[in-house]
Amino acid sequence: MSSIGEFGDYGGQYVPEALMPAIEELTDAYERYVLHNEDGFMDEFRERLKDFGGRPTPLQYADQLSERYDKDVYLKREDLLHGGAHKLNNALGQVLLAKYMGKERIIAETGAGQHGTATAMAAAHLDMPCEIYMGETDIARQRPNVFRMRLNGAEVNPVTTGRGTLKEAISETMRDWAATVERTHYVIGSIVGPAPFPSMVRDFHAVISEEARKQILDTTGDLPDSVMACAGGGSNTMGMFAEFIDDPEVDLVAVEAGGSSLQVDEEEGVAPNSATLSTGEEGVLHGARTKLLQDSDGQIMESHSVSAGLDYAGVGPELAHLVDEDRVIPANVDDDAALEAFHRLSQDEGIIPALETAHAFGYLHAAAVGDHEDNLGDVVVINVSGRGDKDLETVVEETTARDIDAGPEMDLFRQVGRSGGDSM
Ligand SMILES: *Cc1c(COP(=O)(O)O)cnc(C)c1O
Numbered sequence: 001m002s003s004i005g006e007f008g009d010y011g012g013q014y015v016p017e018a019l020m021p022a023i024e025e026l027t028d029a030y031e032r033y034v035l036h037n038e039d040g041f042m043d044e045f046r047e048r049l050k051d052f053g054g055r056p057t058p059l060q061y062a063d064q065l066s067e068r069y070d071k072d073v074y075l076k077r078e079d080l081l082h083g084g085a086h087k088l089n090n091a092l093g094q095v096l097l098a099k100y101m102g103k104e105r106i107i108a109e110t111g112a113g114q115h116g117t118a119t120a121m122a123a124a125h126l127d128m129p130c131e132i133y134m135g136e137t138d139i140a141r142q143r144p145n146v147f148r149m150r151l152n153g154a155e156v157n158p159v160t161t162g163r164g165t166l167k168e169a170i171s172e173t174m175r176d177w178a179a180t181v182e183r184t185h186y187v188i189g190s191i192v193g194p195a196p197f198p199s200m201v202r203d204f205h206a207v208i209s210e211e212a213r214k215q216i217l218d219t220t221g222d223l224p225d226s227v228m229a230c231a232g233g234g235s236n237t238m239g240m241f242a243e244f245i246d247d248p249e250v251d252l253v254a255v256e257a258g259g260s261s262l263q264v265d266e267e268e269g270v271a272p273n274s275a276t277l278s279t280g281e282e283g284v285l286h287g288a289r290t291k292l293l294q295d296s297d298g299q300i301m302e303s304h305s306v307s308a309g310l311d312y313a314g315v316g317p318e319l320a321h322l323v324d325e326d327r328v329i330p331a332n333v334d335d336d337a338a339l340e341a342f343h344r345l346s347q348d349e350g351i352i353p354a355l356e357t358a359h360a361f362g363y364l365h366a367a368a369v370g371d372h373e374d375n376l377g378d379v380v381v382i383n384v385s386g387r388g389d390k391d392l393e394t395v396v397e398e399t400t401a402r403d404i405d406a407g408p409e410m411d412l413f414r415q416v417g418r419s420g421g422d423s424m
Pocket of ligand 1: 085086087114189190191230231232233234235236237309310354356357385386387
């Protein structure tokens with residue numbers, strides 16, 4: 001096995017024999033096209049990110065947050081990328097790579113539907129047929145995203161096994177891939193899976209920190225004290241951290257979903273959180289060794305978060321390794337604090353963030369108001385991984401159901417929530 005995709009004890013290629021030819025072919029293509037820019041692949045990728053995606057995204061000074069917390073807070077606006085989240089960087093990179101490899105067909109899995117919609121957009125843009133595997137339960141919960149994928153010409157294949165969610169969708173996509181490797185590329189949605197996926201997905205997202213590092217140096221003449229992002233699988237996190245890894249004076253903070261509690265219910269096999277970096281144990285899932293939420297018998301547990309995009313029992317192997325090395329600081333924020341941060345950012349800055357993103361702002365708040373030690377310093381850059389339009393229904397439901405601080409408009413908001421909830 002090549003050293004690509006080994007991060008200390010984590011990473012690797014734990015896949016069935018039938019997939020090894022595909023993995024080897026992909027590793028070769030990754031080295032040639034991505035690492036060595038063969039045939040000008042990376043130039044075309046960057047050109048398309050600019051014209052189709054809208055890059056570079058701004059680095060914005062957040063006036064109100066900076067005043068509120070007595071810090072200089074800068075926002076990397078990935079919510080302004082086409083599609084409303086960072087996910088297009090990776091989807092576009094992989095679909096373009098599939099084209100260079102001579103593949104004729106794209107498949108992908110999706111849970112909440114965000115990765116499926118990004119992949120469907122990229123496939124339509126590059127004129128590739130696309131099929132998305134999605135659990136039946138998720139299809140019912142995420143109808144708008146199903147429409148988006150179909151509007152972009154993708155076929156959405158319902159997965160009826162198990163609980164009909166992300167885990168089963170991944171297995172089904174792997175099965176399709178094993179049977180059709182010669183003409184098909186599987187677009188994985190985060191820095192997870194067997195090598196070379198974690199490294200390749202990181203490299204496609206590294207444009208986030210390449211831009212942000214230049215932008216902050218141009219603006220302030222200095223590096224920030226800390227850089228922060230929310231972490232599900234960890235792709236927006238690694239994209240935001242990549243170019244700062246070799247700047248030891250910059251602290252890197254990965255904020256996971258603390259859910260409703262960090263306490264595990266062993267009997268039910270449920271972790272009411274997705275705080276894998278803080279509470280996970282080493283194991284193998286979806287082709288890689290990494291930190292996982294598992295019980296004492298090594299069974300993978302169901303995870304939980306109010307935000308669908310963070311609700312995952314694993315985490316990218318590179319991120320797990322950087323935490324073990326003390327280069328990345330793991331943090332977590334619970335459902336309530338994330339919801340409060342969602343309302344605060346919307347009201348303070350006129351930016352409605354994705355619920356995933358709101359976790360990073362929940363941590364900024366907790367650090368600045370002294371809920372725990374403030375380890376962020378004076379100049380903070382936060383990755384706004386996506387916009388929150390997709391989450392409005394969830395936010396109305398969850399805010400009205402909880403006793404949380406949604407700011408001065410809270411009462412009005414609760415009224416609107418009660419009367420308007422059904423029609424949203
Ligand atoms: C999917 C998603 C995430 C979580 O995925 P990562 O791979 O951890 O980045 C975070 N934010 C938004 C807006 C997302 O859509």
